[in-house]
Amino acid sequence: MTRVIVCADDFAQSAAIDDAILDLIQRGVLTATSCMTLSPAWVESATRLTPDIRAKADIGLHLDFTQFSRTLRLSHPVLVLRSLLGLLDQHAVRANIQQQLNAFEQATGTAPDYVDGHLHVHQLPMIRDELLAEMQQRYGKLPVSERPWLRVSSPPAGSGFKARIIHWLGAKALQTKAKQSGFLVSPQLLGVYDFQGDAAAYQAHWLTWARQLKQCPAPAEHRLPPVLMCHPAKPSDLVDGSDPIAKARITEWQVMQSPDFSTWLSKADIQPVKGSH
Numbered sequence: 001m002t003r004v005i006v007c008a009d010d011f012a013q014s015a016a017i018d019d020a021i022l023d024l025i026q027r028g029v030l031t032a033t034s035c036m037t038l039s040p041a042w043v044e045s046a047t048r049l050t051p052d053i054r055a056k057a058d059i060g061l062h063l064d065f066t067q068f069s070r071t072l073r074l075s076h077p078v079l080v081l082r083s084l085l086g087l088l089d090q091h092a093v094r095a096n097i098q099q100q101l102n103a104f105e106q107a108t109g110t111a112p113d114y115v116d117g118h119l120h121v122h123q124l125p126m127i128r129d130e131l132l133a134e135m136q137q138r139y140g141k142l143p144v145s146e147r148p149w150l151r152v153s154s155p156p157a158g159s160g161f162k163a164r165i166i167h168w169l170g171a172k173a174l175q176t177k178a179k180q181s182g183f184l185v186s187p188q189l190l191g192v193y194d195f196q197g198d199a200a201a202y203q204a205h206w207l208t209w210a211r212q213l214k215q216c217p218a219p220a221e222h223r224l225p226p227v228l229m230c231h232p233a234k235p236s237d238l239v240d241g242s243d244p245i246a247k248a249r250i251t252e253w254q255v256m257q258s259p260d261f262s263t264w265l266s267k268a269d270i271q272p273v274k275g276s277h
Helices: 015-026 042-046 051-056 076-085 090-108 118-123 127-139 161-168 171-180 199-215 246-256 259-267
Strands: 002-011 032-035 058-063 114-117 227-230 270-272
Touching: 002 015, 002 058, 002 199, 015 051, 015 246, 032 042, 032 114, 042 090, 058 090, 058 118, 076 118, 090 127, 114 118, 114 127, 118 127, 118 171, 127 171, 161 171, 199 246, 259 270
Parallel strands: 002 032, 002 227, 002 270, 032 058, 058 114
Antiparallel strands: none
């Protein structure tokens, strides 16, 4: 079996997203979800992360600087540009990271199982340095296996232009610095696409990702398997008109909740697993 961490982003962004994620965790399709802890819905959403859910999936922090952030909230293009030029307010960056980790720990009573970033901001220059410094301060005395791991946004070669841009914005640097700091990192990230198309198109993407998974090197000792990210949401009358991928979320849900999808995963010898295992 080819092992993969199947990770849903944006938990706590909306009830429709939470409903889809929790359902897919119970079905054994998802094995991780990343939480937006500055969302107004976070405290209520966190109550749904029961011991049963946490036994089935890793619960991580989805580091956010562009949507619900309070101390430092910028548009994504401006955030990227300022980070590349070294023009972000270092103290505001650190404070924002601290707010989100504090909110996670206060609501769940634990550290996150892992950390990633909304729009992959966790691996941008300046942000990755402050993130690792804060994680080292909080969790650096724990055994390596008990520390949060880091999702590195490094899609396989041949995943397209968008995927290469995501990698270029700091994947290698985050991977290197995290390892030097004693944190486990995921080797590759699958699931990047343009959020266009119907259910058949999304199914076709999964076929491509399955082939790429088979080509990923087997995890060595103490190394995480690849991560495949997704963004499902159940259909709802309360659709967020400002969400650019609202339609794609429902399409993903329609595909992944199907019994045929779970059967296909098994026949394709793909096993969703928790990274913390």
